[in-house]
Amino acid sequence: MSHSRRFVLIDRDGTINVEKHYLSAPEQIVLIPGVAAALRRLREAGFGIAIITNQSGIARGYFDLARLNAIHARLNELLAAEGAAVDGIYICPHGPDDDCACRKPLPGMAEQAMAEHGFDPKLSTVIGDKEVDVELGQAIGAATFLVRTGHGETYAATSKADHVVADLPAAVAIILGEPA
Template identity: 45%
Template sequence: MKRPVVFLDRDGTVNEEVGYLNHLSRLRLLPGAAQAIRLLREAGFAVVILTNQSGPARGYFPEALVHEVHAELRRRLAAEGAELDGLYVCLHHPEAGCPCRKPRPGLALRAAEELDLDLSRAFVVGDRWVDLALARNIGARGVLVLTGYGRGELEYVLPQKGLEPDLVAEDLLSAARLILSRRA
């Protein structure tokens, strides 16, 4: 049976937004992120990170760093009893036109196929308009967190883009609790 899923953005949602995460020393989990992932998984959701990481394509740092950051992110989450079902990354330049770069649905569709996920019971949680547009593009519910770029996106960007979140949460832990209270 296909599982419901919560897709998470990485930067500004699970870990601190620092611009380009160009060194492992800059990785910091946001408070409550591991607990949120644990709660969602305990409730039967798959939890999958979908992230755009164009730094290597722009020449800012090597692709190997992205993989090193993801390994460390998984390690830190595991140390707090949280595990991801998947972590999918688009490494392409924004102008490459690839189908996997959010808000395009490529990463979500690949995850759904590989992990047997039910997109009709999906949520997308993030701090940027691309996360809400992705939710719209795959028929999921979009949750804006006010961490990272969230507050500015809510006030300035979303109205210009004609996007409205289904839910707004202070942070990922609050988002998890909202999702669990509105579970389909």
């Protein structure tokens, strides 16, 4: 595994798919416009992609791991239909009071992805619609993007992100060094 491969760690809800309150069924997954094409272009440019997502709905009993796996199978299907794929999906199934090491902004999911894929966090990028995503990126030394989709507008004015952008495709254009 090459240690030079750059990874992009991306939040799921509100960043890749349209935000739904505790999304709990595969048919609720709707990709944000342009996301699949943007992910495909990242892969074509040689980037690794990992989704990192807090899923406290499991701890809260709203759905179980089997249902979450079905949701992610559907997400992978929708991406594949547009020629896109991700290297891994990392989840935190815990609630805010579970004292785990993986719930964003803690770096557990990113560390798991690094262990499996052997990439340098300082050459990586974290993209999400909440400040916990930005804080996770800062914790591992990655570049950070806050998108205005999902909950992003709530955080945009005060975000400590390196970049505040309209959406995931806008973030990818910057990562790939494309003219605005």
